[in-house]
Amino acid sequence: FHLEKEPEVVVITIAGKDKVAGEEKKSSRQRSLKGDLKVNLAHLKDKGMLVPEVSQSQLAEEYRIVKRPILDNVEGQDSNGIERANLVLVTSSLPGEGKTYTAANLALSIATERDKTVMLIDGDVAKPSISKLFGIESKKGLIDLIEGEVSFQDVVLRTDIPNLSIMPAGKLHEQSTEILASSAMKKLISEISSRYKDRVIIIDSPPLLAATQGAVLASLVGQVVMVVESDKTPQHIINEAVEKLSSCEVVGCVLNKSRKGFGMGYYYGYGNYAE
Template sequence: MSIIEKALNKAKDQGREANIATDFSRATIRNTDRPRPISQAIPAFTGNGYEKNTNDISPSEVVEIDWQRLAELGFVTPDDINTQTIEEYRNIKRPLVSNAFGKSSLGIERSNLVLVTSSVPGEGKTFTAINLALSIANERDKNVLLIDADVARPSVSKTLGIKSSPGLIEYLEAPDMDFSDIVLATNMPGLSVVPAGKKHKYSTELLSSNKMSLLAQELSTRYPNRMVIFDSPPLLAATQGEVLAKLVGQVVLVIEAESTLQSMVMESVSKLAPCDVVLAVFNKSQGHMDGSYYAYGQYAH
């Protein structure tokens, strides 16, 4: 029995932590289908965003996030102090950051690339992806690039108040577009955002293209001190999530407590077999659960 199965069974007996409880499990299967390093460089990543050629991103390109609105929606914001949400996301991000930058990163390929997904829509993956990005960027020595890769139902831009802008799809489709053209700096130091871009009938093919593989490789190897978080489509609702999972070193699987069927969770886990690390977050939980519920270990397939 896998650690996720044990956690699900234990959750039924013990109840659930208020708002969010976490169960962390580490996969041992390595992804062997990795793109080779590329010689052409994408623009240098500095400060709040990317440099385009030799010029910094101008102030007119900075996205002004409405922190008051985000706070009302329950998100982590820079002005929050010791709230329950902050503490919860500190617990969630700790293993991710350790795997990306600490001793745990040894043996994890592309450890600084993190995919946030779920089994089905509505489980809170975008809420988790944005909160993780905000929580990590809130650390003084960390930079985060948040990429909306849920190209069929993008939510990151809408949530953050970003107006229609070229994004990931345009970059993958256009042979002459620089990556800097789709990166938006924000009014939070250390946080940049890439919108999903326009809807495209061949979005799956674009996300599974060699250009996307090369981009993931470049983001990982050229900028190893930056965390890149992808908000992905649900694994059982679209094929893009499974495609993207092969490009990252860590995956966060968001599970809606007391709602998502265990069979769905295990089907999603099977699709994540090539991933180095799989972490699970129980979202929308009710009641209280003691700290003994938090687990971090290996699971077998």
């Protein structure tokens, strides 16, 4: 779906759990001596995440539907005119709609593909929820990389889940918006997209109406997944958030926390929030 003006929105309903809890009690992942991260699958399962043992579940099937148009755009990026299609931003209008839950599950689902690898980047630098979810504590990451303090290899943490790696948010910085909007960030994003065309980069972004970083990141990627909390987020809030995505060609929407569930009013189609 190639967009020229207003971002057209693909809506996909997810009958998932509520958002991932903001506070984690203890690190659920540990860094091994080889520099890898061992995934605590029991912890992720407890949080309602898509772990290998639930590959035949309703949740797994829903994310197969979510990821397919995204991967189709990645596969056809040389012919469909979508620049940086392998860079996918996951965001929402407001906090608490389930963007981190969606970003993590989308990455876990793509990791099961036979010919794709996926990197999950914690781009919510003020509130690094991906890092909390996976138990990554006090690690250098995206901000440190942009600032030139570390190399790319230093901040990409391999996991013991095949095809999945994670880049933490890195240090807190009062000028994080300016750093994300810098020429160094644009150069980094361009290099990642062109150098790793077989790798899908999922970026967990701050909510669009809660922080300016979300709109900045959206201007750098080829695809955006907008997470909307079912029956809660007001239409005018959604409209306001979508207006901040005008720089991105492809915008999809995941309707999260739906009580209807798969097979009961499951919806997949096209719409435009501006209408």
